[in-house]
Amino acid sequence: MSYCSPASSSFLNYIDESQLFSAIGGITFITLTIFWYILRSYTFFDKHHITARAVRPKAPFGNIKEVINQNTSLYIYLWKYYNKFKRQGNKFGGFFLFLKPGILLVHPALTYKILTDKKLFEDVSRKNQLELEDSKKISKMFDKHALENLILKFENLKSQFIQNIGSDNDPSWCIYNFLVETSCTAFGFKFEKNLKSIVDRMVEEKTSSNLSHYFHLVYPYFVRKQTYKELKIYVQAVIDSRKKNDTREYDVIQNYIDFLNEDVPPDAEKLIIEEILDIFIDNIHQTYSAVSFCLYELASNCEIQLDLIGEIRRFNKANIPINLSNSHQLIYLEAIVKETLRKYPPIPLVTKRPKRDYINAEFDLKLPKSCLVFTSIFGIHHDPSSYLDPESFDPDRFFEDNVKFLKPNTYIPFGVDYRKNIGFSMTLLHIKLCIFTILSSFKVSLTDERKTVKFDTKKLTTFPKEPLPLKFEEIK
Known part of the structure; x- marks a missing residue:
């Protein structure tokens, strides 16, 4: 055959x-x-009678294909819809992340209610969900002594920084390295090359906007929590060294050592050290981002910069080093930093998830447990109904006589949970020290005035897309 x-x-x-x-x-x-x-x-919003929504979703990405492709960042994408929903008079609106429904809050009262409701909502942005007592213990670790130690370490390192920034061809990288070193030493680490490499990698992981991040956001049971294993080794080395040599410092790690002496359960010990290290990484990238944008705005607004240099000169005439008590005398510097944090909030977006089905009759909102709820802090900070001409850089908004005119709950650069206190103490101080140090010695200007600042679409937080076009001229 x-x-x-x-x-x-x-x-x-x-x-x-x-x-x-x-x-x-x-x-x-x-x-x-x-x-x-x-x-x-994709019929979720029809079933829940939510009429305000983004454009028709397309599988598999829903409404966030541009975000997944890194053509835009999620906080900019939601800022666009925040403006759209508000313009239409909606209190909230919907969109889809893959197949998961997301609610974008718009109405201020509803937004604040959900942001501050710890009983009914958990913060997806946070790796650990802390009890009130644990959050209080962590806040105490960033006490007055820890802040004074930050100033001390900063003062010890600033002369080399001034020398480097005056001669470095890449001032952005110089600033970043300096902030990493001051953060490490202020927290209690011994700064070294290997530690710097670990920190760089952690910052990149914490701030990267990619498919993996959004997949884990939508499907949290696949999340692999950041345990900071390598950094814990460094913490333990510091603890062992201080015990061996019977030494005591005034820094965050010392406060953690004191906490361990209270006979803490192993689970609480693990949770708290991971939270401290998470704050440590946040402080670095948030400070760097704010310093970068602040210098850009000062270079773009010469009159504001000259007024600030004048304030710094008057302060320096007393020949008294900056400290925790007298730093508040730099009123214009504080206003400039706060305006930077308004225009470029280090936490541009907060994501919450209901712990159980949620009903709010006042705002006619019904949310199942599986839904995600978003607050656009970037949108709130750029809302014309909250800030006159929000795209302009105007530090005068934060002068004492003008602050009383700000609407409640419209200035939340560090969110509203317990970490806002750490942000408004340690991170704010770190930013002020850096700007104060630079403008004590240099004027800053743009190398190319045609270049406008662009946000890095590969980042979850407000980051410049590329090194800012800055040059530093020594003040004679």
Whole structure:
């Protein structure tokens, strides 16, 4: 028999017809089930009578394809819809992350209610969900002594920084390295090259906007929590060294050592050290971002910069080093830093998840437990109903006589949880010290005045897309 005959070449001779039809039926069933599930997911807002929503979603990305492709960042994307929903008079609106419904809050009262409701909502932005007592213990670790230690370490390192920034071809990188070193030493670490590499990697992981981040956001059971294993080794080395040499410092790690002496349960010990290290990483990238944008705004607004240099000169005439008590005398510097944090909030977005089904009759909002709820801090800070001409850089908004005119709960650069206190103490102080140090010695200007600042779409937080076009001229 010929192997080339039509009968022998038919694939049906080798396949059981019943199995073939079963396979086709199975594939068809799976396809229809997936199609049904997608349609069912995308009718969420219709079922919940939410009329304000983003454009029609498309599987598999929903409404965030541009974010996944890194053509825009999520906080800029939601800022656009915050403006749209508010313009239409909506209190909230909806969009889809993959197949997951997300609610973007717009109404100020509803926004603040959900942001501050710890009983019914958990903060997805935070790796650890802390009890009130634990958060109080952590806040105490960033006490007056820890802040004074930051100033001391800063003063010890600033002369080399001034020398470097005056001669470095890449001032942005010089500033970043300096902030990493001052953060490390202020927290209690011994700064070294290997530690710097670990910190750089942690900052990159913490701030990267990628498919993995959004997948974990939507499907939290796949999340692999950051345990800071490598940094814990450095913390333990500091603890062992101080015990061995019977030494005591006034820094965050020392406060943690004192905390351990209170006979802490292992679970609480693990939770708190991870939270401290998370704050440590946040302080670095938030400070660097704010300093970069502040210098850009000062270079773009010469009159503001000259007024600030004048204030710093008057302060320096007393020949008294800056400290925790007298730093508040730099009123214009504080206003400039606060305006920077308004225009470029270090936490531009907060994501919450209901702990159970949530109903708010006042705002006609019904949310299932599986839904995600977003607050656009960037949107609130750039809202014309909260700030006159919000795109302009105007530090006068934060002068004492003008602050009383700011609407409540419209200035939240560090969110509203317990970490805002750490942000408004340690991070704010770190930013002020850096700007004060630079403008004590240099004027800053733009190398290319045609260049406008662009946000890095590969970052979750407000970061400049590329090194800012800055040059530093020594003040004679």
